[in-house]
Amino acid sequence: MSAIIGVETLIIMVIMLLLFASWRLSQKRKYYRSVTTKLPTMAGIPFIGVAHKMLDITKLFHNISVGCDTLKTSTACVWMATTPYVVTVDPEIIKHVTTSPEFLNKAKDLYTHFSKSAINGIIVSPAKVWKSNRKAVSPFLAHNNIMSLFPAFNQNANNVKNKLESLAGQGEQDIFTIVKECGLQLSLLTIMGIKVEEDSDKHKKLLQSFTALIDNMGIDLLLGWLGLRFLSHTPHYKRIVKYLQDLVQTLITENLHSEDMNNFAEDQRTMIDLGLKALRQGVFSEKDVEIECFTMFAAAYETSVSASYTCLVMLAMQPEIQERVFQEIRSVFPHEITSVEYDDLKKLPYLDMFIAESLRLAPPIQFIGRQSEQDAELCPGVILPKGMQIVIPIYELHRRKEIWGPYAHRFNPNNFLPENIEKRHPYSYMPFSKGSRNCIGFRYAEVSLRIILIHAVRSLKFSTTFKYEDIVHVPHISLRYKIQPPLRIQVRAN
Template sequence: MLYLLALVTVLAGLLHYYFTRTFDYWKKRNVAGPKPVPIFGNLKDSVLRRKPQVMVYKSIYDEFPNEKVVGIYRMTTPSVLLRDLDIIKHVLIKDFESFADRGVEFSLDGLGANIFHADGDRWRSLRNRFTPLFTSGKLKTMLPLMSQVGDKFIKCIDEVSQTQPEQSIHTLVQKFTMTNIAACVFGLNLDEEMLKTLEDLDKHIFTVNYSTELDMMYPGILKKLNGSLFPRVVTKFFDNLTKNVLEMRKGTPSHQKDMIDLIQELREKKTLELSRKHENEDVKSLELTDGVISAQMFIFYMAGYETSATTMTYLFYELAQNPDIQDKLIAEIDDVLSRHDGNITYECLSEMKYLSKVFDETLRKYPVADFTQRNAKTDYVFPGTDITIKKGQTIIVSTWGIQNDPKYFPNPEKFDPERFDPENVKDRHPCAYLPFSAGPRNCLGMRFAKWQSEVCIMKVLSKYRVEPSMKSSGPFKFDPMRLFALPKGGIYVNLVRR
């Protein structure tokens, strides 16, 4: 019995050592940071699903107001959280080449070849190839389609609000963004059955799982083990969707120059030449397998519908809580639409100055992209400090922390669209507002996201007002199981016909 007890004691000691072996890393380097706990590092609350990871990072940001760089442990892996905006500008923009990668690679067959998670030459080539899809010229041609989707959405609201004006606004606007992405990007007209399938799929995509923490504990393990961040059912769905959509086109371009047309052009080439940093560098190529193609389908759908749906959820909530702001916005919508015969065009959106400010303030207070992550490609000394990050280590930027910091946005809890008046914006640090990140690896679809949201908002507010619901009075308790920060149980508003 004593031998068994001794063995258990030794094993417990070894395990404790193993799961704390790195925890003096930042202390040795005189870098301030929160005290880590065994196994979890500084992420205990998010790992145990008590708080979303984004809120854990915000708490760390708030805890060290006088530090430029905070040493943290993502599980047992030393990383840093940046607080200083000048350093963040160097990382995201000025010294981008040293931090071009996100460092979250996983199985190419498990959707890991998508443009968001891809790193290195693969990311560069995909970015260059798909950038033309999101130019203002291309998006202008999509506006009539967005408007048609918006009209159908209003009919949906008419039906549901007749019997129940109090609605979960996130669930409702998801129907618009899902339908709009399917129509504008993939050329699909969703029926009720397909919409229900996508709603069910949402749970598999946006429910957090432990693959992320596993990759933090053992960086690169998902790629080595051919694992994925997403369940097999998600991969299977998008593999089948890609196959079916391409078969529907039968290899013939639609002349819409949408994403499917671009994919068909790529498919004919069989491979995609990877970008070269130097002229004398050997040309490499990426084989355009069906898995690589379906990965792009997946990421444009996933990022395109949920970020906009969550942003509009918060926007409608804030309008319900601030009727004076809603009155001013409705007055602008009525005025602009009347001058454009009710048609939402590029010129029409350009005139919606107050709507743009309301949208920007929503993303200021509720940055749905949560946080920015980059990996160091070389050893790097942060400017103005003697702190070095080693090659392969991870950098975190807490967007939620920065954009709710009274140092940059006084009285941050107040919803104030006038923060984005040109006079107030011009003197603001370029990295004080990062809802779409910054630099060469910023969000490719940010213009699309803003336009589709503005179309939906204009359609809704031209017919309805939103009023507060007793179910959603705040302060919010965020759902720790949701990938993006959303209150547990959703957000409710009352939709009242004007």
Template sequence: MMQFIVLIAAILLLVASLYLHQKQRSFRQITSKMPTLYGIPFIGIAYEFINLSKFYERVSIGFDELQCLTGCIWVATTPVIVTVDPEIIKNVTSSPDFLNKSRDLYSHFHNGILNGIIVSPVKKWRADRKIISPFLSHSNIMSFFPLFNGNAKRVKQKLTNVVGCGEQNVLDILKAFGLQLSILTIMGLKMDEGSEEYNKMMDSFNILVNSMAKNSVYSAVGLSFLTETPLYRKTKKYVRGVVRSLIKENMNKLAESDKLEEYEESNQTLINLALKAMHQGQFTSTDVEIECFTMIAASYETSAIAVFSTLVMLSMHPEVQERVFEEIKSVFPDKVTSVEYDDLKKFPYLDMVIAESLRLAPPIPYIGREAVNEAKIRADITVPKNMQIVIPIYELHRRPEVWGPESKRFNPDNFLPEKIAKRPPCAYMAFSKGMRSCVGFRYADISMRVLLISVLRNLKFSTTFKFEDLVFMPRVTLSYKDEPKLSIELRNN
């Protein structure tokens, strides 16, 4: 019996080996034109990325080994093109042939609550984006300014309360208020920060994000089932229930309204647009749940980490922080009562600082595209349908071939107009690029700047954490292995 089992196993291994060999041969028209890392048969090089704290270091080493800005790697039995070449990135992100998201890179989003517009196939994405685009229109974002300012004031007050209390976990504060703002602008409902329901929701979001981060790595080697723990399943059920209850509240408001048109005029939140689409047969109730939750999760997480990274960089570079403060003070000599849209044009140096902070710590650290049809990525390379291309933005922003020999140093002068003009457009893409870039970029960018202007006018930040000790982790958004804690002082002028 044992001999029979061994024989069957040997035959299966032989068949699998022949299949893998044949598959590798079928991709030689691509791999012969670029350096390729094959790794271990049936595993590829995926095992090298299991240690999340070494993930970005390993990516950097991988490009050094390839000795090229574009190469091919085998992940299990799947070839994937990885590139930090700005010209290829431009071709991919601007091409209608690459409007699908990479199936493997975004597998962790397919959990029943986040697989909305972020990962939708191109046909569904086009239709759904048209439905929700009014929420992200310029005029609608302008209507959110009172909410952005209100959020900034609450964050400033919370931070003021811990002035002189030693180093604080500022990111938790930013996430808490960011989630509150997202629910308010997206669902039109106010959740009191600090309430039992609110704290439970925050904890659930953190569990969800951590589990998805592990899933994104484990799925590459066929071990995604390891993240399907009872806690993860319980958390997904709870979060889905919360979103359904928020939707129900809005549906009750709609039912109380005499006319749908009157309700729409008074409520331009995302939930309003989604319910309208459901009323018209364009969305199912599940679509409403998924799109609303996806937008909440994406907006609060990316905004919070972007603000935090900027504060961290300013804390580590006090001379830069003082220059930012003087710029803000020149516009608001006494205090910030309200930041309006026209005010945002008055802070060129702050904009440079934010851009440089997000260069070194991009909220979206990597993106992936998949060929809808056979397509060219450069003149001599045509990729087949369904070929996946990964763009590690974190590494792109640090490659010396793109940013010079001091590419890993914090230097806001990288974003002087004359330096921007000399770089390829796709050398910098903190919120991705092209038609499938971050849909909430304008929302995140404006809310972030309003918050930073308000906070930095009154408060001064410092830290004992060293810049060279920063280690980043590849979660759903960029995260820190050890989050720097920040000390806060009150400014007297």
């Protein structure tokens, strides 16, 4: 009898929970009715929405494209579990969202994997905090400071070239590890102000720890869409975060004790130097210095590595385009390259077109998100209620046929001829996001990327049997490949 009563009680509790959940969902749907009645809406399955379509990450980008085509719209409302999101690939709406003060805050669900990790500085800070912190760190990305980093960029590019050259004649090889190793070394030097010997135990541990951190954040991002984010916060992950935080804290402590803070040199422009300057001026606390330095380190490293690898892969898959890039570089550097200077970058328009097309089809940042902090107009007739989140799938934006033509999926640098750029909306291309809250490391990534490619292509030739049409991209902190194409490397004769 008691067992029967227990089962009945359990059934009643389940029914009550379902009724309560149904009531909450109906209230939420009512709250967002001003959006769902004005925009095409994918409601999906009750309590699940379309989240089940996100389980296979290898089909995520395909499913987004199919959804846009099915709804026959560039802006829609999509329910993920019990949360609605506005998803848009309309360049005019994107411009409004990324430039309007009403949408300065990041979408909370899309960036939780940042805010719960060590990388929770200006990437995810609330608008009021972000404004002052961005101002404090912006000198790192100022033109003059980027110019001062050219020796480090050239040294790094030469290092990448030498490591790749060591693989020549060995058939197709994994080069992603080399790109990561050199990217880590550059970020440590230019942002943290330290040089770690390659192949040392410390260098290996740093690379392993940072790779594990980024990989775990990627898992956190995917699990978050399913409401299972807690599964990614393992003891191992927490140990990695602590190790990396301790590294930054040690650097801060050493600098504080070794420098007279009242006589801080104005020309010190590594990121940690700027953070300590902000600390002296009372703008930052020591914790702020730690967070912002680590955030800049992660942003610069991740975007640079992703973009560099993508461009090398695209060169290998497009031999005719690679030859044209090589001939242009050789016209500027007829002999062996000693150093690439800023003025040299202005002489390579086809290289710029090639890079732009590579990042169109494989943007390092696949999604960005904003959130309305008050009732705000999205477009004529559509008012978003407070708290509504907007997702901009950059990967899909860069492949829309109505923007890029019927062959949008093909690799074609001519998309970036001046006359073709002029025809497109300026917010139809945004590999590092756009607006005031764009990727903080984009200038760093753009310059370092160009210098890497100039050194590499002038000395080396790349090829692969991996077909362009067989590439499968998967979402991560920056864009990743389901299978990383291996490359064959040959040394060019001068």
